[in-house]
Amino acid sequence: MKVYADRPARRAAQLVADLFALGLTASAIWLAVRVHTEVMRMRAPGDGLVDAGSGLRGTFDSAAGKAGDLPLVGGALAGALHTGSAAGAELVDAGQWQISAVTDLAWWMAALVVALPVVFLLVSWLPLRWRFARGATAAARLRREGEAGLDLLALRALVTRPLPRVAKAGELTTGWREHDPEVIHRLAGWELRRHGLR
Numbered sequence: 001m002k003v004y005a006d007r008p009a010r011r012a013a014q015l016v017a018d019l020f021a022l023g024l025t026a027s028a029i030w031l032a033v034r035v036h037t038e039v040m041r042m043r044a045p046g047d048g049l050v051d052a053g054s055g056l057r058g059t060f061d062s063a064a065g066k067a068g069d070l071p072l073v074g075g076a077l078a079g080a081l082h083t084g085s086a087a088g089a090e091l092v093d094a095g096q097w098q099i100s101a102v103t104d105l106a107w108w109m110a111a112l113v114v115a116l117p118v119v120f121l122l123v124s125w126l127p128l129r130w131r132f133a134r135g136a137t138a139a140a141r142l143r144r145e146g147e148a149g150l151d152l153l154a155l156r157a158l159v160t161r162p163l164p165r166v167a168k169a170g171e172l173t174t175g176w177r178e179h180d181p182e183v184i185h186r187l188a189g190w191e192l193r194r195h196g197l198r
Contacts, residue, residue, distance in 0.1 A: 001133055001137050002133060002136035002137040002139075002140050002197075003129075003133055004196075005132075005136065005195075005196025005197065006196060006197045006198045007193070007196050007197070007198065010196040011196070014129075014132070014196075017125060017128075017129075018129075020125075021121050021125045024117045024120075024121065025117065025118065025121065027117075028113060028114045028116070028117040028118065029114060031113050032109075032110040032111070032113040032114045033110070035106070035109050035110050035113050036106045036107065036109070036110040039102065039105055039106035039109055039110075040102065040103070040106045042102045042105075043098065043099045043102040043103065045095075045098060046094075046095040046096070046097075046098030046099035046102060047095065047099065048095070049091050049092070049094050049095025049098065050091075050092050050095035050096060050099070051095075052088075052091055052095075053088045053089065053090070053091025053092035053093075053094075053095060054088065054092055055088070056084065056085075056087065056088030056091060057085045057088030057089055057091075057092065058088075059084075059088075060083075060084035060085035060087075060088060061085045132195070132196070135195050136195045136196060136197060139153065139191065139192055139195040139197055140197060143188075143192060143197065147181075147184075150184055150185060150188040151179075151184055151188075153187070153188035153191040153192060154183070154184045154185075154186075154187030154188045154191070155187075156191050157187040157188065157190040157191040157194075158172065158173060158187060160191075160194075161190075171183075172186070172187060
């Protein structure tokens with residue numbers, strides 16, 4: 001598999017593009033971790049609610065237990081204090097809901113921060129690299145096959161060049177049809193250069 005061009009200028013451009021893609025991905029991951037960390041800081045009020053609700057529930061439960069031992073009014077007082085315990089349980093539930101919401105938000109925002117550049121690379125950089133690798137690999141294989149491969153490369157060069165240029169270069173088409181080695185090598189060279197090969 002031919003991943004990089006033989007020609008230095010094109011190889012340098014490919015390396016820069018690959019480094020850019022790698023840097024963009026690494027930056028997106030770093031930023032996603034930072035976003036996740038910063039959003040998770042918003043769960044502090046939820047943690048506070050859970051702690052306050054647990055403390056309130058514990059205090060009211062303890063007081064209700066002691067009030068239940070009082071003669072005459074102990075049962076009624078304990079029931080009233082258990083209402084405060086229920087309020088503490090509601091605070092705990094509210095805190096846990098906020099913690100869950102903040103955690104979900106943090107994960108979704110981090111995923112979005114990573115997904116946007118990755119999708120951009122998948123629709124722009126990756127198809128170009130894939131197309132180059134396939135074309136350059138095939139052209140390099142034809143180059144290794146000798147004269148038969150060069151003949152196919154020359155034909156490909158004639159077929160892919162703009163029609164007005166082919167019409168002006170009538171001696172090239174004639175030379176290719178007559179199997180002129182110089183013309184075939186020249187045309188094959190054009191096609192190899194188009195794929196970044198020597």
